[in-house]
Every structure is written in C-alpha cells, then in structure tokens.
Amino acid sequence: MASSKRTDQKSIWGHYGCPLVCHHQSPGKPHHKVKQEQSSSSQDTAERIGREAKRRHFQCRVESLDSYEVANLINELLVVFVCATTGQGDPPDNMKMFWRFLFRKNLPPGSLCQLDYAVLGLGDSSYPKFNFVAKKLHKRVLQLGGNPLLPVALGDDQHDLGPDAVIDPWLLALWDKILALYPLPPGLEIISPDVRLPPKYTLHYLDEDSPHPSDGPLQSTVPRAVASELHPFAARMVSNQRVTAESHFQDVRLIEFDVTGSGIT
C-alpha cells in the first residue's frame, strides 16, 4: 500500500483475548489483529472476521488478547477488538492482563494516535452493565489517541435474532470503511463465500518408525513451557477410531493423543 499505514497494519478483535493479524496479500498491505476472550462466541466472531479479512486479501492472525503483546499496540495501524462482558460488567479472564496494561495511568494520551480501530461487543441487555467492557475499551482507546472507524457494536443475546442482528450490518459497514482506507489492489476482488479458503491447519504424516519430535536429546534437560498456541507440543497419537458407521457418508473420528509431559492437565 502506498501510505506507511499499509505497510504493517493490524487489527485486534478482543474478547476471549484473541488477536487476528491480516494484511492484503500483495506487498505493503495492512495487517489486522483480532482478539477475543472467555467462552467461544467472541472467538467465533473474531475468527469470522479473520475469514472475512482473508476474503478481502488481508493476511490475518487471530489470537487471544492476553497472548497478544499489548505493548506492541503502539505500532499497530488497524485493530478490531471483539470483547464480551462477563460477571457484573467485568472483562473476561483471558483479557485481564491486557485490560490492566491498557488502563495504566502512565500511558501517554497520544500513544495510539496512529491506530485505526473498531470495537465489537458481545453482551446481554438483561444485565445492568450491558456491554460495559466494549464501551469502556472503546473510550479508553479513543482517550489514548486511537481513531475509531465506527461506533462500538453492541451485540445483544436478548435480541430475537441474537447478536448477529447487530454484528452483520456492523461488519458490512466496517468492511466498507476499511476498503475505503485500504482498497483492494487492482485486479483483485473479494473472494466469494462459495470459494473455500485454504485450511487453517495442515497435516503431516510421519512414518510409523520415525523418531518422535519430542524425543530429542534436549527433552530431558531443558524445562519447557506449558504447551500452548505459542509453545506447541508434539503429542503422540494413541488411537484413531472411526465413530461413524462405514456406510455413513461422513468419516468422523475420535483421535486420542498422549499429552504426558506437555503440562496440559
């Protein structure tokens, strides 16, 4: 992209604490980050936004707000936060570190002045503090100098059509805004929903007798971090059973892994 904004643009879709990074796939296109939190609605929404970004030729990464290095926010150019409210107007567990950092009193007021951002809230209007976290996040980023792309979206479980009644039109408006700022490169079009995106995961088959990736000489001496998205653990598969009848058209499987030593409980 022509402006410096486009060279490293990100958007964060918070709640469940999950950031998504995306940019147009041609060089110099912006990145977006998506963040999410607690249960799965915000993660699902963040991932949906990630897929929509990919269809618009942005390169994306989705990760939780707490696994995002929040100090890097000052370098981001485009961030979308997806965040739910829990408890009585509280941030979900997996955005608490992010929340604490963002509300530090010593953050300079203009520190996010290069950031274009949007906040999508998931909440329930039967609670007195409806979408409190999304509203507060929106205000705080504004206070730190961020440029809002749209008013905060207030998804509501109480709506007859569920949160999508707000999310769907809000996302249409968001993409209009983003594409006005970062138009599609000449010759590229939005990838139709009928076209399958590349898979998120790839499978690599190993020979039965190949050494296990976790059996290297360092394994016994080097303490490893608890397995996580950032510290993957190569687990041994112990069973792989088909659970649907042979005659059924879907091959659904129960696959079990041995996670001993991964720190996963």
Ligand SMILES: Cc1cc2nc3c(=O)[nH]c(=O)nc-3n(C[C@H](O)[C@H](O)[C@H](O)COP(=O)(O)O)c2cc1C
């Ligand atoms: C225990 C609990 C407390 C909640 N507290 C609030 C609240 O204070 N304000 C609000 O707007 N929504 C509240 N909600 C609704 C959630 O924010 C809403 O269901 C949201 O979609 C959940 O998203 P998630 O699946 O990503 O966690 C609460 C939900 C639960 C289960």
